[in-house]
Amino acid sequence: MSKTARFPAPQDKAESEEGTLFAPRFDADGLLPVVVTSAKTGEVLMLAQMNAEALARTIETGEAHYWSRSRGRLWRKGEESGNSQRVVELRTDCDQDAIWLKVEMEGADAACHTGRRSCFYRAVPLKGAGDVALRFVDAERQFDPEAVYRHPGAAKGTLKSSE
């Protein structure tokens, strides 16, 4: 079975943009980018990837599953950290090549493997703003990554983001 056979093949532009058939357009690697936001606060928690199996399992179970490019395997968010994501709403975009997940965190309120609520905990200064260094925002740790991920690499950041 082809990697994406569990979904209809991508349709022409008119159907893809204005139709009601969900026919996601996976990229050459069989992946779709997924924006994950908090259903509670609206903040962007992470940007991840899904292959067809991760997308199908997410739809079937209502629990977020992703494809880890660094580990080359499917993962259910929280399978190691205990901090999983219940899907409140799943949307696709105009040309059906991206996904937006609104989720509720279960466990610690932390989507990032560094222990923070969101992976986006640093702001980049805009010209004219005066500062030149990244500025930490909403960067309090909700858990200790060394305690949660028992293998030595975790706390040193050898895990790819978000798990």
Next chain:
Amino acid sequence: MSKTARFPAPQDKAESEEGTLFAPRFDADGLLPVVVTSAKTGEVLMLAQMNAEALARTIETGEAHYWSRSRGRLWRKGEESGNSQRVVELRTDCDQDAIWLKVEMEGADAACHTGRRSCFYRAVPLKGAGDVALRFVDAERQFDPEAVYRHPGAAKGTLKSSE
């Protein structure tokens, strides 16, 4: 000059995740995915790509610039539609391979080339929800794409999303 030479080379994991040096990690094509949200409502408006030049111009001008893969060129959001994006905040993620832009729309309140506020105007049903077809949500058009984009392909959706 290399395509990414205007930014420092990516750092090791510890510095990349916990440091204050902005050293974005572009992919093999020299691109970064960019989540764009409304500073006003928090909703996800679009998912786009930036190359180093687009990122540098966005930081310098405070106006969102992207790389169009379909057209193979840099574009300032709104250069054709008139609906541009003023950047309120720019963030990077833990491993500095993604960007989150909070923007205010200028012109029509529509980030999507279909005339809608957001590109994510359809929800995918979760198993058990009863429905099987995509459901339109927040899908009112803010402008008529045929009137805004004067070339015949635009309204038929031959333009890539969001411009």
